[in-house]
Structures are given as C-alpha cells and as structure tokens.
Amino acid sequence: MSEQLAHSAAADVIIETRDVSRLYPGVTALDRVNYRVYRNRVNVLIGENGAGKSTMMKLLAGVESPSSGEILLNGETVTLSSTQQAERHGISIIFQELNLFPNMNVMDNIFIGNEFFQRGVINEKYQYALAKSLLERLELDVDPYAPLGELGIGHQQLVEIARALSKDTQVLLMDEPTSALSQSEVKVLFKVIEQLKRRGVTIIYISHRLEELMEIGDHITIFRDGRFISEREVSDASVPWIIEQMVGDKKKHFDYSPAPQQETVLQVDGLTALHPNGGYRLNDVTFALRKGEVIGIYGLLGAGRTELFKGLIGMLPCQQGRVALHGEDISRLNFQARLKKGIALVPEDRQGEGVVQLMSIKTNMTLSDLSLKGFRRALRPLSPSQEQHNVDDMVRQLAIKVSDSELPITSLSGGNQQKVVLGKALMTGPEVVLLDEPTRGIDVGAKTDVYHLIGKLAHEGLAVMFSSSELDEVMALADRILVMADGRITADLPRAAVTREKLISASTPHD
Template structure:
C-alpha cells in the first residue's frame, strides 16, 4: 500500500506523536528461530537526525532486530519501510546500497589486515579498477583524526588495543557515509575520553541529518546522547519515550519488567567452610588489556555463587581459567586450603574442578557419540579393568546418573543428538559429576532449554549444594541468578563490580553494577546505595 511520509494510516496509529521525520520503519516484525521467539510483533521507527535508542536486557531481541535491519537475518513476518517504501534486504550489501550502515557488537575486523584496508574493505576507492592507495590513506587518516585518535593507518589491526579496534570499527562505518547508522554497543571497549569524542561525532552526524540507531547497556550514556528511547523485553516492544522525559530507574523498571517470577526456589541451607579461594586471577587480552583483572573471591562448601554480567564481562573467562582451559591465566587458587598447582584441564579435573561449558554443542558434547560415551568421557580411567574398559562398570555408573538426574533417555546407547536440549545438558552435568568434583562451574547451564528442564537443572544445583559441593553459577538471566544464588558477584570488563547477598540483591542493583565502567564508579555507586538504605 503506497503511503505518504505523514502517518495517516489508521494501522500505525500506535506510533506516538511524530518527532522528526521517520526515515526507516520496521513494522510488526516477528522473528522465529528454531525453538525461540526472538521478536514478537515489534515495530520500530527511526527518525532522521536523531539518536534512536534501543534498550533491553540480554536476549531481549535488540541485536536480532538490528540484524534484520541490515539484511543479515530475514524477518519471519513483517516489513521494513525506507522513506515509506517497502524494501527487502538480502545482505549487508543491499543495506549499504540503501545507505544503512552498522557497527556490530562483536568486532568485525580482519586482524590480518591494516587499518586502511579494514576501513575500506569491500568499498575500496578505485581509479580505473586499481585501488587508489593515496586517497584511501588520506581519507582514513582524516577519519581517525576526526575520532581523535593517533593510530597509523598502516598499523595491523590485530596489533591494536581492543578500544582502538572499536574506533576502527566506527571509522569503517563512517567511511560508508550512511544515511542510517546503527551502533550496537559502540562504547563497550572505549575509555571515557574516547566516548566523549564519539559523542561529538554523533552530534555532527545528527546535524547532517543522519539517523542513528543506538544500542547500549550504559543507561547514563543513553540519557546523555539519546533522543528517543524504545525498550524491548523478551522480544516484545514494551514502551517508547523521549529521553528528556525519563530517568534511569524508569528505564530499568521497564527493561526488567514487574513480574518477579517465583519459578525457581532456593532452599535455605547452612554454609560450610571456605572451599575455594581465588586471589588475583588475571588473564591478559590478546589485543591488550585484561579479560580478567586481578579477580579475587571465596566460595564456601554448599554455596551457590551466582555471577551476573553483560556479554564479554569476563564471567566465562573466569570459569574457563578455573577449569584450566586458559593456560595464560595467572593467580593463586586454593582448594580446601591447599594451593592448586596444575594448569592443564586434566590436572584441574583431578584437583576437583569441573566445567559445564556455555556452548553445549561445541564444548560440552561429542555429537557422533552415544549418551554413554559422552557421559564417561572425562572419567574413563575409573572404568578400566586392566587395559580394557569394563562395560559392566560403565553401565552401572551411567544408569545411576540417569536415575539421579532423571535424564529421559530410552537407552544409554542412543546418540546424544536424539535427546532434547535439557536432557543433553543433564548429560553434560552428569559427565562432570562422574569426575567426583568439589567445585562445579556451571556456565549458562540453562541457555536454550525450556522452563521445565530449567527447574530440573536448578533442582540438581540445589542437590549438589546440599551435598557440600561448591557451585559457581553463571547466567545472563537476571531472575535466575537472583532466585538461585546464595551470593551474587557482578562482573564488568574482567573486574568484580558488585557483591550482593541473596537478601539484599535486587534486579536494579545488578543491572547498575553490571553497567558500571570503573571500580571507582562502582564503589561510589554502592556506597551511595548503602547510604540511601
């Protein structure tokens, strides 16, 4: 249906008063991934010359919506209108041709190439088909200067600090001269001054009429730079507002929602002695800086210690380092009062650590193998009779686990792929338990499994804690962390930025702590909160 620029159609009367011209419009977008509804009938307007902010918790659907707007994903339902005309995007190339550029959340650079080559990748400036290196260099230099940096255009991107790489990513998007520029967490690795420069550039772009879509977890930042805020929760659009009319508590409330689901119940239980003590655990980042920056904490017997944080905060690196999967990690670890010296995964399993990894398919399971083979993979040497594996011993051990964890499987010889996600996850947990660990490291154990399986996993966690295991539990779902943990640590950029007991932990508190930038800021913030209470 052809339509003017003014919103007169009755179908779109949900849109609030028009503030600036709408250039891009996502209308009633639904996106279904196998097993999940990522976006549910979401409409999103992008205004010219404005910073259009999109916020929501991890998994709320922000990145999916952006991927649809640049043609990386296709919507299951709904349409996209540019200047009032419907468009179909099959690739980022299509989007770029229409003037839609994006700065992706994960850095999308070729580490093996120079800064200039990255900035102009697939958009080389050519003269008679030959790259005009002088022109490219000059333009790249200009862009870098505009971003207030002193990076050589010939430097290899892989040799740059992660913050500098993000600047290059921004420069790459600016080089496109887009009419609509999507920035997905552009400041996650930037320092304070670098953020200031970026904001200056954003204001310049706004003045030139560029529409900016801005995604960030840093709520103060949004109040500073944003014009219009749209909030997503669980794949649905919750609300939208002008930034001048809102404040941080309101945003958090809307993001988190007011339905504290009492799905998961934690059992009160007494805690034992200190089981695990970690001091100064440090892991350098390849591009400079730290993935883990001198992390110290303690874990008691029978304690479930939750870790909350945004993506890339260092939680996974932490459990990987404890499990021995990060050989470069340094620091002191004591288990049961004894120093843990071994550095390989095998030695750490021997010592009593076991990891249930975040990516179940890739690191947790060997797909062509059966349920039985997967479950015994870490503890094969316990089932030896001489040189051979004793089938009967294997079977008894596996059947006991299947019963204990109520894994629904017809026969242990079934291929692991025949099981549902939740049952696969239980097999991974069983594999860990068979090594007779002391500390269980559960990295997003509930990702991608349905609610019923989730509560079963939580039941297993409760059982383990009762049996005096120490449980470290990572989840990006704030409600799970709040419900299950005896104590919660929040991480940001490899630093622990908040500690909460089960009693005094709130969603707001965790969200604030996870978006804090520097230890100084979080100390101030926490102090303020204590004073207010």
C-alpha cells in the same frame, strides 16, 4: 500505541516497519511490529534479551529478511536482502558481536569490501591516511598497519566503529557499541555520535545501560517478547518507567545476602606474566579466595582483569608465582587439567572463546563436560537421556529463552548465548567459578538472573570471582573487591569499606 508522542504523526520518520514479523523454527522473534525511526536523532531501542531488538537490526541491515510485513525508507517500500544492498540505501550496522578479521591489519579491516581503487589498484596511501584520521577521531592511538588480533576487545570494538564511519552512511545501527568499552572510550563515542547527528546521520542505538541511554538518547522505543510496547521522548521518560515497560509484570530485584565463608580454596602468590613487547600483563598478584566467597574484580580496560582469569585457568603463561587449589600447587598444569581439578572460566569474548557457532545449543552447553568425562570413556557411551536432562535443567536454572535445545546457538539473542556459556561452565561441576564480564550484553531482567545465580553458587559453597566494568554492579554483588591497574592489585577492600571514590582512585594507573 498509547505512549506515542502527540506530535509523532507529524515527526520526520526516515525508517518505518509495518506489521513486520520474523519467524524461526519454534520461535517468533518479531510479531507484527510497527516501528519508527526518527531522522537526525539518536533512536534508542531497548528491551530484555529475546525481545527482538537484534533481530530488528538484522532486518534493517539486510542480514535477514522479514517473514512478513514491509520496511519503508523515506516513505517508500524497500527490499534489504543483503548488507551491500542496505549500504547502498545508506544503512550501516555495528554488530553486538565483533565482525572483524583478527588475522588482518586494522586498516584492511576498516576498508574490507569498501576499498578505494585508483587505476584498478587499491590506493593504500589514501586508505592509510583516512584510517589514521578515523582512528584519531575515536582517540585510538593505533597504527593502521597493526595486526587486529593484537588489540584488546575494547580497541577492536572501536575499529568496528571506524569501519562504519568510513562509509557514506545515512542511518547507523549500533547494537551494544559500548559493551566492551571503558568509561573514557564511551565518552569519546558519545562525542562522535553528536558529530554524526550534526552531519545529518540518524542513529539507532541499543544498549542495556539505562543511564547511558538517558544521556545519549533522543527518542526511546521499547520491545517486549518480540512486540512493540511503547515509545516516548527520552526527556519525558524515567528509568523506573523504562524498566516497567520492559519487564511488565515480571519485575525483578536483587537483595545481597552473604554466604557463610569457610576455608581457603584458591591461594595465589606473586603471579606474574610478562608482555612480549615489554612490561607486565600481571605484576606480582597475590590474594586468597574462600569457599562461599564472592570476589569482584574492578578496573579499567587493560587493567589486567582478563589476563588474571586466563592466568588462573592456565590459558596465559605466567613466568613467576604460584596458584594453589586446596593447597595443591597447580601452577604447572594446563587448562584442561585445571578444568578437571575444579576451576571453570566464563570468558569475556563470548563469540571468540565461549561458543561454537556451527553447533546446537545443547552441544555448546555440554562441550566442556563431555571433554572431561565422555571422551575419556570411549568404550562406555554417554546416556543421551541424561545429557538432555542436564541441559534442560540448566536451561531452567538460567531462564534461557529457547523452545528447543537442538536449535543452533546463533538462533539465540546475545544475552541468552551468554547464559549458555555460563551453563557450559557450571556443567563441569566446578569448585571455583571465574566470570569475566558475565553481564556484558545482558538486559536488566537477565542481569538479575545472573546476580541471583552468583549468590546461589556462593550459598552452595562454591568460590566465585567475577570482573565488571560497572561500579554499581561490583559494589552490589561482591563480598570483597580487588581493584586492578597496570596488571597489579591496587586495592583489596572488604564490602563494608568500599566507596565509589576508593574504587575509582585505585583503578587509575599511577606511575
């Protein structure tokens, strides 16, 4: 507790945990943590993946219960055994992974479980007006009756935030709320947070974007390996100090090292995908990717980055254009056939498209490899020992924090789940790896692991494409950067020609 503020004892604490622990089979997620949340402030909680941040949020939100210890609200011990009970105490949460229903409309998602009744019937007119008001506060121009499934991930995240704002909340927990938002949407969210503070709402805010935390935070608390490490006023903290507290003696760095580039592996000419409601998802996209090359895709939300990757892997129908792998036209092949040919995708939507939550870590990691090899050899059983060896090897390569690969995938932190999705793609033995926002929801140390992995894949002769909404990241990793806007490539820049100004200018849609 040496890093605590001198006045912390006199500060107004709204939530406090005393010796709280949370145990899972073979894993201690929280180890006797004493954590304090200060009233009417933005309380930043930070740490590497597996540090226990999301677990603490689940305990405070009533999703899970402590194995030992107690939680105090306004100085009194409380039992938070369900999200409904937590909400009755004024505690709401915005989860890192979307907790929405894509088959329902936006309005129903906002008020589900918190409907407004009049004479025993839902007052739909009132809910529509309130939903419209909440969406306008978030500067989201969406009809409340619009089907949620038609919105992009970033817009769905704003709907999740609108749902939290619709409740009588005293404490709002935000677990990676900006991970899928564009820079303009982040600014809107920050304005909403300032409004909430003025209304007396306390915020607990988790993010891996350190500059973002320094901008929005008032007080910072750092966890490491399931333990409380330190706390400090944000005004008294610095980014180097935060990183030192987070990683301890495990300091990491990344040095760019270009790999030898060889022959063209992937050639894309005039790839075009039409939007059902008019316009383009992809508009005449043309580029080449060489063996050993790392191409970064930069663009704002809705620029077409995800659509490009889905078009290349065969998940998005394209009406025009040609995709060739080693000169062979694969444009008419489906997703499974392109996977077999040697293209692998790590999707942006980890929960929706990356993992199967009911399965174990091992099964999730081997799914793609089994579909390519195992199911085609029904009369020749797979070797369990070889399968386990491959999984263990991938766990080591990706530094996944797990004691037993037979544990459910949901026992892992969000960042470690992302590493499992990465491992699943690599176990297919690809020649082209497509990574859609591969560091979304990953902490500083784990990001470095992914950066080294991308460099290692290139040096092993793979062709790599990755998308990122972080300027510094795409500039640090890529040999070449393609900028997208409105489904088009607006700039194709070699590393030596890249500047922040060029990237920002090219990413801004123009008529």
